[in-house]
Amino acid sequence: xxxxxxxxxxxxxFGTTYAVxxxxxxxxxxxxxxxxxSFAAASIAGAYxxxxxxxxxxxxxxxxxxxxxxxxxxLIGYAIYLLCFRFIPIASPLATLMSxxxxxxxxxxxxxxxxxxxxxxxxxxxxxxxxxxxxxxxxVDLLLVFLVCLVAMAVLLYLLYRTRxxxxxxxxxxxxxxxxxxxxxxTQVNAITFVMTGTLGGIAGAMIGASVGVLSPLLSLxxxxxxxxxxxxxxxxxxxxAIVAGLLVGAFENVFQMWRxxxxxxxxxxLLLFAFLVFRPGGLFRIAGARD
Amino acid sequence: MDxxxxxxQIIGVHTLLGLSAYMVLLTGQVxxxxxxxxxxxxxxxxxxxxxxxxxxxxxxxxxxxxxxxIACAVGFPALRVRGLMLxxxxxxxxxxxxxxxxxxxxxxxxxxxxxxxxxxxxFRQIRYFPENGWTTFEVMLLIWAIVAMVMxxxxxxxxxxxxAVLRAVGEDELAAQSVGINxxxxxxxxxxxxxxxxxxxxxxxxHYTTHIEHANFGVVLxxxxxxxxILGGLxxxxxxxxxxxxxxxxxxxxxxxxxxxxxxxFGALIVxxxxxxxxxxxxxxxxxxxxRLVGRA
Numbered sequence: 403x404x405x406x407x408x409x410x411x412x413x414x415x416f417g418t419t420y421a422v423x424x425x426x427x428x429x430x431x432x433x434x435x436x437x438x439x440s441f442a443a444a445s446i447a448g449a450y451x452x453x454x455x456x457x458x459x460x461x462x463x464x465x466x467x468x469x470x471x472x473x474x475x476x477l478i479g480y481a482i483y484l485l486c487f488r489f490i491p492i493a494s495p496l497a498t499l500m501s502x503x504x505x506x507x508x509x510x511x512x513x514x515x516x517x518x519x520x521x522x523x524x525x526x527x528x529x530x531x532x533x534x535x536x537x538x539x540x541x542v543d544l545l546l547v548f549l550v551c552l553v554a555m556a557v558l559l560y561l562l563y564r565t566r567x568x569x570x571x572x573x574x575x576x577x578x579x580x581x582x583x584x585x586x587x588x589t590q591v592n593a594i595t596f597v598m599t600g601t602l603g604g605i606a607g608a609m610i611g612a613s614v615g616v617l618s619p620l621l622s623l624x625x626x627x628x629x630x631x632x633x634x635x636x637x638x639x640x641x642x643x644a645i646v647a648g649l650l651v652g653a654f655e656n657v658f659q660m661w662r663x664x665x666x667x668x669x670x671x672x673l674l675l676f677a678f679l680v681f682r683p684g685g686l687f688r689i690a691g692a693r694d
Numbered sequence: 695m696d697x698x699x700x701x702x703q704i705i706g707v708h709t710l711l712g713l714s715a716y717m718v719l720l721t722g723q724v725x726x727x728x729x730x731x732x733x734x735x736x737x738x739x740x741x742x743x744x745x746x747x748x749x750x751x752x753x754x755x756x757x758x759x760x761x762x763x764i765a766c767a768v769g770f771p772a773l774r775v776r777g778l779m780l781x782x783x784x785x786x787x788x789x790x791x792x793x794x795x796x797x798x799x800x801x802x803x804x805x806x807x808x809x810x811x812x813x814x815x816x817f818r819q820i821r822y823f824p825e826n827g828w829t830t831f832e833v834m835l836l837i838w839a840i841v842a843m844v845m846x847x848x849x850x851x852x853x854x855x856x857x858a859v860l861r862a863v864g865e866d867e868l869a870a871q872s873v874g875i876n877x878x879x880x881x882x883x884x885x886x887x888x889x890x891x892x893x894x895x896x897x898x899x900x901h902y903t904t905h906i907e908h909a910n911f912g913v914v915l916x917x918x919x920x921x922x923x924i925l926g927g928l929x930x931x932x933x934x935x936x937x938x939x940x941x942x943x944x945x946x947x948x949x950x951x952x953x954x955x956x957x958x959x960f961g962a963l964i965v966x967x968x969x970x971x972x973x974x975x976x977x978x979x980x981x982x983x984x985x986r987l988v989g990r991a
Contacts, residue, residue, distance in 0.1 A: 437778045485965055490972050497972035499724065499781070500924045501965050503917050508961025515958060623913055627789055630782040638779055665814070666797055672790035679783050680771040 404537045409660045410653045415544035416613065417652015418551035422606035423625060424632030424644035425555065426599040432639040433575045433595045436498050440482055440505035441603055442629050443622040447509050448475025448604030449611045453522060464525035464612070468550075471608040472601050478509075479600015483593050506626065513619040521618035524611035547609045554605045555645060561598065562641075571595055575639075624668075631675050637685025646686055699830040703902050705942050706837035710895035711915075712922030712934040713844055717888040719923050720857075721881050722864035727768060727784035728892045728919035730791035731761040733911035735893025736900035737795060737811060740820045743901070744809050745802055750822055750901065757897035758890040765889025769882040788916050796908040816907025820900050833902055840898065844891055848931050860884060864928075892919070925967055927974020929981045936976055 423442055430438045452471025455462045486501040526543055527550075533540040562568035573581040574591045582588055610625070611617045632651050636643025651671060658670040678685065711728060718725045739757035742748040768787050801810035811817040823833055851857050862870040863880050871877055900906045922941065926933030945963060949956040971977060 431778065437781065485969070489969050494972045495777075496719075496724065496924050497968045500921060501968035503921065504961045504964025504968065506961070507914075507917075508958065508965065511957040511961055515954060627785060627913070631786055634779055634782045634786075666793070669790055669793040669797070672786045672793070675783070675786045676771060676790075679779075683779070 405660060406657065408538055409656045411538060411540065412544065413653035413656025414649045415541070415548045415652070416656070417649040418548045419606050419610045419613070419648075420628050420632050420652055421645045421648025422551050422554060422602060422609070423629035424636060424648050425558065425641055426603045426606070427629050427633040428636065428639055428641060428644045429558075429599050429602075430595060431633070432641075433571060434487065434592060436487070436495060437502070437630075438482065438486070438596075438599075439499065439502040439626065440486070440509055441599070442626040443506045443509040444478045444482055444600060445475060445603030445607035446610075446617065446619070446622045446625065447478055447513060447607075448472065448600065449524065449607030449617055450513055450517070450522070451475070451478070452604075452608055452611075453524070453617075464527060467525050468527075468605070468608040468612070471611075472604040475604020475607065476597045476601035479596040479598075479603065480593060482600070483596035487592065487596075488589065506622070510619050510622055513622075517619070519619070521616040521620075524608075524615060524617050526615060527609075527612040544613055547613045550605065550609055554602055555641075558598065558602060559641065567594065628671070631671060634675060635678050635685055637687040640685065640687040643685055643687030696830045699834045701943065701947055702834045703830075703837050705938055706834070706841045707895050707899045707902075708918065708922065708942055709841050709935055709938045710844060710891055710898070711919045712926070712938050713841075713848060713931065714888040714891035714895065715919040716923035716928065716931065716934050717848065717891060718884050719920065719928055720860040720864050721884045722867070723881060723884070724781045724920055725784045725885070725888065726781055726913070726916040726920065727765070727788045727791075728888065729911045729913070729916035730784075730788035731765055731889045731892035732896030732899065732915070732919075733791050733795055733908070734764055735761040735896030736906050736911070737798075737817065737896075738893070739897030740817055740900040740906065741800070741810065743822045744804075744817075744820055745800075754894055754897045758893040761893025761896065762886045762890035765892075766882055766886040769885035770878075785913065785916065788911075789913065792908045792911050795911070814908065816905060816909075817900070818905050820904045820906070822901050824904070837898055837902070840894060844894070845931050845935070852931070921964065923974075925964070925975055927971075927976040927978075927981075929974070929978045930976060933974055933976035933981075937974075940975070 423445060426441045426445070427437065430436065430441065449471045451474035452467040454474075455467050455470045459466070482502070482505055486505050487498055490497045490501060527546045528543045530542060532542055533545070562571060570581070570586045570591050571594070573584065573586055574588060578588060581591075610621065614621075628651065632644055632647045635651065636645070636647030651674070654674055655667050655671050659667040662670065711732060714731070715725060715728050718728075735757040738760045739750075739753045742753035742756060743750055768784070771783075795811065796814055798811050799813050801808045801812055807819065809819050828836075859870075859875055859880060862873075862875060863877060867877060870880075896911075899910075918941070922937040923934045925941070926935070926937030945960055946956070949959060952959065967975065
């Protein structure tokens with residue numbers, strides 16, 4: 403029983419990183435009605451680029467690395483917008499799907515090329531003793547990851563719902579033509595969305611690096627799959643859905659990892675996704691009258 | 695010379711895979727499950743010839759039907775969702791199949807060696823072609839005969855009423871529904887037909903490589919499968935073939951001298967191609983131009 407509780411707690415804490423990746427997918431989908439397959443890879447690339455700090459400043463504290471990761475990931479997000487979305491006609495969703503898949507391969511290969519395919523160690527967010535709560539052990543680093551991700555999400559929600567920029571973003575998401583008639587510049591808002599989600603992805607990538615301890619280009623494909631699953635289970639385009647689904651998937655996979663081992667774990671996550679598709683295709687937080 | 699036959703075999707198998715995705719894409723759905731269907735076909739065909747000692751042709755047929763059945767079963771729940779949700783659902787299904795074969799053990803003793811799929815180590819010793827004395831050239835001929843048959847069937851279908859129905863669903867579901875087309879029936883049949891072709895390609899693949907494992911059928915292969923028809927353009931089956939030759943022949947084999955840089959260039963070229971030709975290499979306009987040229991000649 404205590405094992406079960408322990409693995410659920412660990413899973414939920416790690417699930418926040420899935421949630422953040424899911425938010426990135428969902429937000430870009432919400433604004434552009436397109437999916438950015440390269441998002442998770444770009445997040446990992448952002449985390450990698452944070453390590454560049456060590457070239458200039460050998461003893462940089464972890465927080466500087468994380469901040470650099472976030473900032474550079476924002477830049478990568480902008481680059482992806484320019485290369486994969488800006489110049490491709492809005493009416494051909496297949497073309498942007500393919501271009502972002504190409505981008506996913508490209509980003510992965512750039513990482514492999516620059517690091518010679520070796521995993522790099524990433525600074526931990528905390529390296530003290532874990533907290534013991536009765537029989538439960540809480541890993542403090544995961545807890546801090548959880549907090550950082552929560553703060554990042556809160557900032558994002560604030561930006562979206564309390565600022566003029568957020569109003570513009572949501573207007574573009576709801577009705578691009580009407581938004582344009584109100585004097586909102588589509589390309590600018592889209593670009594800003596990509597920078598915002600890129601930054602968020604950079605934070606998620608840094609947190610994943612911090613909690614796993616190493617960064618490897620092998621992380622990006624599984625993370626893409628998990629992030630997309632989270633997006634579907636939460637309801638495509640729904641931010642609260644992505645958060646809840648991220649935590650749910652994190653807990654679910656950790657429980658099955660305990661029961662059935664690491665090789666079978668992901669199979670059950672896929673089954674969970676299929677259960678959702680059959681019984682609740684709109685996801686947990688279906689948006690009323692959502693368009694395809 | 696055997697090298698070129700081998701290359702032709704790879705191109706043939708990938709063409710089949712691309713055509714299976716083409717079939718599904720005609721109805722406007724993006725399926726990332728084609729690698730999963732190919733995996734089903736590969737394992738079923740290999741188990742039939744190796745473990746049950748069956749002849750290759752019935753084994754391939756059964757493999758195709760098995761993959762088609764599974765595609766049909768996946769089609770029903772997955773088709774309740776549309777567009778991008780389907781991309782994700784099929785991606786997850788493909789991964790689930792791969793993970794299934796990663797955990798799948800079924801070995802029997804045959805002579806002195808134990809044969810059959812063995813989890814992460816994969817399925818070794820699929821020696822139908824060497825045991826029956828097929829040369830590389832004959833295998834290549836067989837593969838391309840199958841490719842030609844599938845292409846002819848698809849080309850003919852495209853010019854028939856069925857093709858019009860499929861394309862109608864792909865262009866505008868609402869309009870198609872309002873002229874009395876049963877969307878679910880059309881989409882599930884397209885999915886099943888695509889599954890059959892993918893199963894065939896998997897079955898052949900298993901026999902010419904003689905060793906398959908779960909890692910062969912990952913997301914990358916699924917991406918390749920839809921990349922061919924999208925890159926080639928959906929106006930004609932020949933677009934897919936052109937894209938396969940372009941990717942497998944030119945990008946992967948032709949650029950081998952570039953070493954590591956080749957992989958970098960690969961992603962970049964896809965991005966570039968999509969920016970320059972969003973409707974595929976062989977888009978409707980260039981196809982119309984070709985038709986005019988051929989018509990005049």
